[in-house]
């Protein structure tokens with residue numbers, strides 16, 4: 401008898417199923433729909449970057465990288481941070497390369513959260529934060545943001561802080577709403593955490609994708625926040641290479657020490673030739689400084705193509721996501737509508753209710769506009785038929 405199969409393994413994440421990104425992308429593939437659901441570019445990265453990877457692959461850079469990341473990449477990241485935000489991180493002790501921002505987020509949350517600790521999470525929230533908190537025995541405490549502005553009610557945040565609060569998770573520019581933090585948001589957060597043992601994980605993977613002249617308010621720019629923050633970044637969004645899964649964490653030395661203890665047993669190190677290639681590619685700041693204009697054009701093109709529809713929207717402030725309200729069209733649940741739109745008119749999206757713990761449904765869908773122009777135009781045309 402096989403004893404192992406006769407037992408049921410109690411789930412550590414009983415409420416978790418297959419992610420919506422997998423579900424909707426599969427449905428789009430199965431039905432041949434235009435896939436504006438899962439967030440990934442529909443176009444390729446720069447051939448120059450591919451050539452650099454090829455160069456390092458062919459010249460023997462194929463063994464383990466150092467646990468913290470190849471020095472050239474850590475130095476390039478430290479330099480970029482200094483140039484953009486005027487803040488220095490020591491490449492030896494304060495910059496760590498990870499296997500995607502997902503790993504950085506998991507390691508940072510694990511470094512902070514112990515059983516019974518509370519973590520403040522703004523929802524709608526990217527899907528990887530809460531499982532990481534719960535796997536560490538932590539308790540997510542939600543601050544709910546609502547359309548159309550998704551602004552933060554700081555009195556609400558203050559009211560949710562207790563003696564057990566150890567972590568606040570920030571995400572700017574925000575997935576799924578595109579909201580970008582303001583200078584006032586940074587001040588409000590700083591005032592809240594200043595005299596408390598609260599750490600911050602700041603997910604800034606869309607740092608280079610924000611629009612209409614808005615600056616990215618990195619948490620590194622506020623000294624009170626910087627000293628207690630793990631900043632998590634990703635090259636996937638910035639260089640159109642979501643499949644490479646390379647990210648990083650910037651954190652003051654004492655925080656990085658704890659972060660690295662976890663990183664070294666999660667993955668130990670990250671794919672070597674790509675790290676060297678990225679280090680070279682980062683030397684030209686044009687590669688990321690052109691990104692706001694590049695995506696602003698796509699956002700505007702997509703929105704222009706929706707003008708004849710009955711969807712309502714505010715142009716997104718950042719990220720490559722646009723949320724739209726369909727309140728004037730139907731009162732169907734957002735999940736059902738997302739499935740129906742994929743099957744019937746051939747455009748896949750993400751229902752925003754999935755980013756809320758209680759599945760709050762404000763009749764909003766999220767579309768990814770990181771696609772070729774003709775794909776966006778065709779999607780808009782189809783959506784206007786609704």
Ligand code: PMP
Nearest residue numbers: 500501502526575605634636647
């Ligand atoms: N955070 C946010 C807000 C994201 O949208 C994503 C990815 N899509 C990630 C983290 C994960 O980044 P990576 O693919 O580098 O793990």
Ligand code: GLN
Nearest residue numbers: 421422437438439440575
């Ligand atoms: N970040 C991407 C999104 O929000 C998806 C990443 C994933 O599939 N896990 O669509």
